[in-house]
Amino acid sequence: MRLFEALVPLKNHLALQKHTTLGLVPTMGALHNGHLALVERAVNQNDLVVVTIFVNPTQFDNANDLNAYPKTLDQDLEKLSLFGEKVVVYAPEVEDLYPETTKSEVYDFGELEKTMEGGSRKGHFQGVATIVEKLLRSFMPTKAYFGEKDYQQLAIIHALVKQKELPIQIVNCPIIREADGLAMSSRNTRLTPKQRAIAPQVYQALLQAKEKKGRFSIEEIIDEARHFFHQSPDFELDYFCIADATSLQPLYGKKIEQEARAFIAVKLGEIRLIDNVKF
Numbered sequence: 013m014r015l016f017e018a019l020v021p022l023k024n025h026l027a028l029q030k031h032t033t034l035g036l037v038p039t040m041g042a043l044h045n046g047h048l049a050l051v052e053r054a055v056n057q058n059d060l061v062v063v064t065i066f067v068n069p070t071q072f073d074n075a076n077d078l079n080a081y082p083k084t085l086d087q088d089l090e091k092l093s094l095f096g097e098k099v100v101v102y103a104p105e106v107e108d109l110y111p112e113t114t115k116s117e118v119y120d121f122g123e124l125e126k127t128m129e130g131g132s133r134k135g136h137f138q139g140v141a142t143i144v145e146k147l148l149r150s151f152m153p154t155k156a157y158f159g160e161k162d163y164q165q166l167a168i169i170h171a172l173v174k175q176k177e178l179p180i181q182i183v184n185c186p187i188i189r190e191a192d193g194l195a196m197s198s199r200n201t202r203l204t205p206k207q208r209a210i211a212p213q214v215y216q217a218l219l220q221a222k223e224k225k226g227r228f229s230i231e232e233i234i235d236e237a238r239h240f241f242h243q244s245p246d247f248e249l250d251y252f253c254i255a256d257a258t259s260l261q262p263l264y265g266k267k268i269e270q271e272a273r274a275f276i277a278v279k280l281g282e283i284r285l286i287d288n289v290k291f
């Protein structure tokens with residue numbers, strides 16, 4: 013495994029490596045088993061794999077959140093070294109990816125970016141699309157791998173690739189969970205032991221909602237979830253939403269005919285957790 017901090021030498025290196033397929037795994041580091049599952053899949057499906065480690069400033073609407081984002085480069089490199097020669101790591105400073113100004117490009121994703129994370133985190137998806145487009149154009153991989161925990165992000169990335177006509181396959185990878193059901197996330201390391209003990213209730217709320225499908229209306233199911241989190245002083249519910257799995261627009265009523273997903277975002281102290289399940 014080789015590490016590069018600058019794009020130009022990395023691209024020169026890739027040009028010299030014999031390969032017909034290239035996988036790209038964009039990450040913000042603080043790697044956990046969810047990331048490693050993406051890398052493993054990419055390694056199995058491609059001759060070469062670029063893993064990027066970059067905490068992208070333009071997708072944060074809150075400076076404290078950006079500064080507190082965990083950075084564990086040495087441990088990340090140790091984990092990635094287990095994948096051997098096929099993996100190349102790109103871990104740049106901000107200037108390498110934003111040489112002129114640290115600003116997002118402007119995209120129009122319509123309704124897709126107005127709900128849920130897009131509604132709660134101003135400019136978040138403009139920042140995600142900016143960095144993902146930069147990375148996709150820099151490497152022009154055969155396939156790029158993203159986790160379904162950030163399901164709305166995945167929908168935005170599919171829309172981006174379509175709008176920009178990029179000939180790259182976006183591979184959706186399933187959520188990897190801890191034994192108690194908590195979706196793996198780099199932010200979990202910032203939970204206190206008490207918060208970590210109750211964090212699996214986020215996934216449980218999604219499962220309870222799913223279990224009520226068809227017997228109760230979506231409005232009733234959401235009310236119950238709201239009530240549950242309202243009662244618990246440790247949690248601050250941002251949204252609980254049941255939406256069409258493709259358009260991500262909220263659904264109502266009892267009879268759901270299309271493919272749907274249940275989504276949740278809560279704050280546990282300072283830490284924002286998101287999760288989703290097929291509904």
Ligand code: PAF
Pocket residue numbers: 038039040066068071140143144162165
């Ligand atoms: O999901 C993430 O870790 C980030 O949003 C991504 C896709 C690496 C872009 O910074």
